[in-house]
Amino acid sequence: MVVLEVIITLLVADFISGLFHWLEDAYGREEWPITGRLVTQPNILHHHNPRYFTRHGWCHSSWLLLCLGLLVLLCAWLSGFLTWHVWLFVALGVNANQIHKWAHRSPVENGPIITFLQCIWLLQTPRHHAQHHTDPKNSHYCVLTGFVNPILDTIRLWDALEAVIWSVFHVRRRTDNSVVVAGETLSGRATLERAQLKTVGAESAALSVSPTSNERSVGALRP
Template identity: 30%
Template sequence: MDIRERQNHTAAITYSQRQRSIERIAVLAYGACIVALAVQIAPEVAPRIPLVAGAILAGYLAADLLAGIVHWLADTYGSPHTPLVGPTLIYGFREHHDAPEKILQHDFVETNGAAAAAAIPVAALALTLSATAPAALFMKTALAALTLAVVATNQLHKWAHTTHPPTAVRVLQRLRLILRPEAHARHHTTPFRTHYCITTGWLNGPLERLRVFAEVEKAVAVLTKRNRSPTAT
């Protein structure tokens, strides 16, 4: 049974009960993975604080970059009808440009479910790594932080659109530890093709100064003779 009909341009996309059930299981499964990772890593934190802190920072930065790349891809190529990623990924970003406030209607599962499903294989890989050898501990911790930040990204993005977020969230935004509404607003401003990073937004400045996404789009257009999706405005 369809629980909501989603409209996008001329196409109707449905958020099915089946998709929601899968996302609910994914949230629970990812939650189990991150708790298990925390249990594995916790005994190593005190004796190796610099290493663990560096790994968390690396994972957090990588999440902002990854979120930016995925967001750029979803805004730029394909359509909501592209197999697999169309309804689960592209649709959400395109809907967000058509009606940014609709993100506020998404509950916890709809906000975080798809990201949780994508994070499970990475978290599972991290679980297999040693927590004692320094290099393995760094990678394990960085991957744990990466998945946690990736799963939180849509929530952080949603809070950047929330007029009155919880006080603790507002404090984190003002400390620039998570995406600030003022910074994210630049993505929703003409030409709608900049500032794709939506975890912390830390990498938007360097990526825009280097014109990374714009130059890659140009290269793709030359190589494939196809321009970016006209629907992503």
């Protein structure tokens, strides 16, 4: 029974990691005052250069999650629900970025213990996580294990949530400029369009044309 509860807690933590990751990827804006600098900008950088954050230590990658984890513990304690499940959930959640980072490191960098845990699928493998970094980069959001993503992607949960958000709030998911379209990234395409229009003296038009073309390009990629 305890083993089953541990597994369920692990899967719930994995789902929550995917939920936050999806929110960051789909709706985070780098111009937002706090989350833009702390969450969205590193997130965008990670999609352009996935191995960049592997040079960071645990504190750099996990301090924000640690703050959120302490908040969860405090709320659970105040409401009388501070069970070992909550402790385990918080421990996993606080280390979500670290586990994500291990999925971007080689076996030599990770060492035998982490590599073994990845081999028995207790931790997400680099091969599994690589699917999130494969264009159009709109699946495999969960970063702890390899068990939850196949279920969520099969039932198209993220697509369904985005459809609901569009129908209720008329907000589309953010354009991912790291997605490659016809051999070039969207950011590269936008730069090229701006440069081309600039040469014919239409800089102001270029600034308004590029985002629209990006939207079309991403829309064409979506299944």
